[in-house]
Amino acid sequence: MEPVLKVQALHKHFNVRAGLFRTKQFNAVSDVSFCLGKGETLAVIGETGSGKSTLGKILAGADNSSSGQILLNGQIIEDDGGRVENTKDIRLIFQDPMKSLNPSTPIGSILNEILILNTELDSQARREKINQTLLNVGLLAEHRNYYAHMFSGGQIQRVALARAIILDPKVLVLDEALSSLDPSVRAQTVNLLLRLQRETGLSYILITNHLSLVKHMSDSLLLLHKGEVVEYGETHEVFNSPQTKLAERMLAC
């Protein structure tokens, strides 16, 4: 099957000041390659500073890579740091959903703004699309008039999800999006994500440290260490027979 997302030899380095005039290269992500099929989930795990958040940012377009390619449905969307204007198909869900929503605008307007910027729909169609998306994530159409501060923790996560899926993307990048939730809300959100995946064939990139979540949700697993891929394979295989000492230690619990 043709993969939805294909990443080839992705590099990202930052220039760090070392001393007065010298700068040193710091490799945040080096030589990362993977494939992601339609309706599949890839979990990216790794300790702090392993480059998993940087990888998520690059994929979503919030940051540029230094070299390497990203292909979406066989089309190159990022080549050696130059990105094709494409914000519709890969969407990012932030770690803190509350912070990713403008506090002074009702969420209906936030969603409307996204549609104005990315689609040609008229106002009637936009309204319908917003209502339908809100219902789809388990909210009510009336919530369009609510401000971000009026939602509870679980609801705000749904709003963030509505914000991401309103453009019918192909890939969602969840950057620690589930870590800050309490267990019951997390379970709800996970079930919602899995339902959406079944219904629409969304692919997820799950950046997390939560191993049980990885086991529950993901089809394949990518273990990063200092920006490099240590393990890459199907989740249960990696869990059952880790190839490296590091993976053994990290997946042991």
Next chain:
Amino acid sequence: MAKFKLFTEDSNKSPLRHLWRNFKSNHLALLGLWIFLFLTVLAILAPLIAPYGINEQHNNSLILPPSWDDQGSVNFLLGTDGLGRDLLSRLMNGATTTFGLAIVTALLTTLFGVILGIMAALSKGWRSSVLNHLLDVTLAIPSLLLAIIIVAILGPGLMNTVWAIILSLLPQYIHSIRNIVSQEMSKDYVIAHRLDGASKWRILGKGILPNIYEQIVLIFTMSLSTAILDIAALGFLQLGAQPPTAEWGAILAENLSLIYLAPWTVALPGFLLFITILSTNLVGDGLRQALQKRKAS
């Protein structure tokens, strides 16, 4: 579809309503707001409703005490000054000159300050650092001193005072706006907005400005009280409004020689200045507290 009806609670209102609710609960600030509004209306209508002209002299009633005094006359409610001019009319017109002009000054400062501050926040690298350090130098000088220096260069006069005050208030203004905007710029919702495909100006207009205009109003009230004080102080020092003009500071200076003979001619403009600045500061303080309370909730 949901079968139940949703009622929006009174507390489930926009951030602006929240702010107003917090502001309302502070009675002193509300009182300040009423006085502020009254003064604004007075400043607009004073030339129309003042009983006498500002330079109209009544030669047979010089230094008349206020009407509640035994020797006072009801024709001159707050008495007359040494040249037989009605003090009430002069003070009412003083609201236009001192308070009205201060509002215009503060508004102009806001306009320039917001534009320059946003430009400073959006610029990067050496340009922003040059601007910053240049402004830091001017921040070290008190605004009144800076205004006096500028007036000394431009020459005395009311309009020159306005320009001097605008120029002396601008550095602080640009600094605050720059800080506020760059603080907002680093927040997640701005990144999210950018990922949605919004341009820099759209992010600014739709994303950032709705979140910071309350803080701009707060800075406006603070610069307004400085502007009132500076206009009055420069008028008092004979550097701003020149004597026949009815400006509270100038009226004070003019009547200073009569302070033993006719204390009301000095006390009344002083009292008005006190009330005006107090009300402006009360509004500003109330606004700041309400903003803090909303942020905490």
